[in-house]
Amino acid sequence: MSKFSLWSIIQNGLSRQRGWQRQWRDPNPREKYDVVIVGAGLHGLATAYYLATNHYVRNVAVLEKGWLGGGNAGRNTTIIRSNYMMPGNRQFYEHSLKLWEGLSHELNYNVMFSQRHHVTLLHSPAARDSAARRYNTMKLTDSDAELWELPTLKKEIPHLNYDNARFPIIGAAVQRRAGNARHDAVAWGYARAADTYGVDIIQNCEVTGVVRENGKLTGLKTTRGKIGAGKVGFAVAGNSSRLWQMAELGNLPIETHLLQAFVSEPIKPLLDHVVVFGVGGAHFYISQSDKGGMVFGGDLDWYKSYAQRGNLPTVQDVCECATSILPCLGRVRLLRHWSGLMDMSMDGSPFICKTPIENLYLNAGWNYGGFKASPASGWYFADLIANDRPHETIDHFTLNRFRKGVIIDERGAGPDPKLHG
Amino acid sequence: MLRINCPFCGLRDYSEFTYGGDASVVYPDLDAGEDEWHDAVFLRENIRGLQRETWHHVQGCRMWLIVERDTLTHEIVGVEAAHPEWAKVIQSQASEKKDQ
Ligand SMILES: Cc1cc2nc3c(=O)[nH]c(=O)nc-3n(C[C@H](O)[C@H](O)[C@H](O)COP(=O)(O)OP(=O)(O)OC[C@H]3O[C@@H](n4cnc5c(N)ncnc54)[C@H](O)[C@@H]3O)c2cc1C
Ligand SMILES: [Zn+2]
Numbered sequence: 001m002s003k004f005s006l007w008s009i010i011q012n013g014l015s016r017q018r019g020w021q022r023q024w025r026d027p028n029p030r031e032k033y034d035v036v037i038v039g040a041g042l043h044g045l046a047t048a049y050y051l052a053t054n055h056y057v058r059n060v061a062v063l064e065k066g067w068l069g070g071g072n073a074g075r076n077t078t079i080i081r082s083n084y085m086m087p088g089n090r091q092f093y094e095h096s097l098k099l100w101e102g103l104s105h106e107l108n109y110n111v112m113f114s115q116r117h118h119v120t121l122l123h124s125p126a127a128r129d130s131a132a133r134r135y136n137t138m139k140l141t142d143s144d145a146e147l148w149e150l151p152t153l154k155k156e157i158p159h160l161n162y163d164n165a166r167f168p169i170i171g172a173a174v175q176r177r178a179g180n181a182r183h184d185a186v187a188w189g190y191a192r193a194a195d196t197y198g199v200d201i202i203q204n205c206e207v208t209g210v211v212r213e214n215g216k217l218t219g220l221k222t223t224r225g226k227i228g229a230g231k232v233g234f235a236v237a238g239n240s241s242r243l244w245q246m247a248e249l250g251n252l253p254i255e256t257h258l259l260q261a262f263v264s265e266p267i268k269p270l271l272d273h274v275v276v277f278g279v280g281g282a283h284f285y286i287s288q289s290d291k292g293g294m295v296f297g298g299d300l301d302w303y304k305s306y307a308q309r310g311n312l313p314t315v316q317d318v319c320e321c322a323t324s325i326l327p328c329l330g331r332v333r334l335l336r337h338w339s340g341l342m343d344m345s346m347d348g349s350p351f352i353c354k355t356p357i358e359n360l361y362l363n364a365g366w367n368y369g370g371f372k373a374s375p376a377s378g379w380y381f382a383d384l385i386a387n388d389r390p391h392e393t394i395d396h397f398t399l400n401r402f403r404k405g406v407i408i409d410e411r412g413a414g415p416d417p418k419l420h421g
Numbered sequence: 422m423l424r425i426n427c428p429f430c431g432l433r434d435y436s437e438f439t440y441g442g443d444a445s446v447v448y449p450d451l452d453a454g455e456d457e458w459h460d461a462v463f464l465r466e467n468i469r470g471l472q473r474e475t476w477h478h479v480q481g482c483r484m485w486l487i488v489e490r491d492t493l494t495h496e497i498v499g500v501e502a503a504h505p506e507w508a509k510v511i512q513s514q515a516s517e518k519k520d521q
Binding site for chain 2: 241242250251252253254255256302303304305306307311312313346402403415416417418
């Protein structure tokens, strides 16, 4: 694969852009691989990349039922932050943010990571106290965090609705190193880099069953025939329960819910930050893409679903939130909206763990925060698969944490998947 | 729009209701073992396809319903009262009122 550089741009500029090659191969599946990852979303692709680079495991396939990056990878609102507080989550998401900071160079692919600040609006002294606790924890654990008073916030983002009598804005909790990235570029960047090391990314290849001999998996049944595997990793987000049941492992602490996202027609530069508004049951986040579209979203649709499409009351809710904090958006038109399948877990935290089958590994339970997690998720999942033991950071990202009472409930919402975020 | 045909109130938009969860979950006896409780509280079949699930008509009659819905297509194929005994009481009270 040719490297992207200033030189390659000049060279192709002089040769009518004819020198660019395809970015990854489209191989036919081989008979057997050392490791087979199911799901070519961000987590599966990142896992394959770190297996190849950190662990020199390169006889790897990533199987994808559709096209790579066509699941949640290509459907999210791209927010990246590490403002998690619970032990385990704190270290994990901080590591992820650090990986993001070097990702474009590491992959030789511009993922357009933009550290434009993540600004959570605060509306009451109680909210400020709780944010202070969280953001102080972050500062004490190797991260950056700030609380902004109203004058600072007004200077940074002048056009928010500061006149709201019901939910007055009193300040904001801010992480400056947070921001967003271009989701498709992340999938393509990992795919291209993994492919360079010989990883086979096999699209239009749905896993339909497992082949089990003497308690171990020896391969997977797919729509493109049987594929042998030394080790298998599941990274299929909203379809985790289905794969788990194909392996006859029973039920997971996961429910699949739908989350919608929205983009407006492109407008001139309006918003330099990621802004989050959450009060009185509302939950809303917004940023502006490089093309100018306002990208935003809110809560789940609140009922379990595998449909990848949502209902209108949520559209109304989310647009009401938009105009209540940014009234200037009132006449901006909605361009598109869509939805994805979230693997909502019982405490809102993920699983990167071993399973009852000795050569099967699970990566699941990302809720609607798995975009920011993808580099670290791939990093730790590759480490787990290669070394067959969890790294201490992910010690509690296991399925038996509920049994042991070490739940990682960042929101304190209890065992109801739809209440986490 | 998802619409649920409440046996007490008629056809209503789903936004009048709150989704409860998988109706097949049965809580064990209070003195049942940890394993049984763990499974009931934390594990879900997470069906893709027809599922029996609970909904609460919060903005209407406030009765809990059992809805049979396809989680892939959102099609609803059946709705019934979650507590048929209560439903009977309510209905007989309603018909008494009519008679008066
Ligand atoms: C609307 C929306 C907004 C979001 N916003 C944010 C955000 O702002 N910040 C954030 O951090 N996170 C966000 N998320 C969450 C994030 O997108 C997901 O947690 C993350 O992308 C999940 O990991 P993934 O990329 O590997 O999943 P996916 O891209 O869904 O990958 C899983 C893949 O597995 C494949 N697959 C499934 N079954 C099979 C099978 N049987 N055989 C073969 N392949 C199979 C699927 O086709 C899919 O491509 C959002 C999600 C959505 C839907
Ligand atoms: Zn009713």
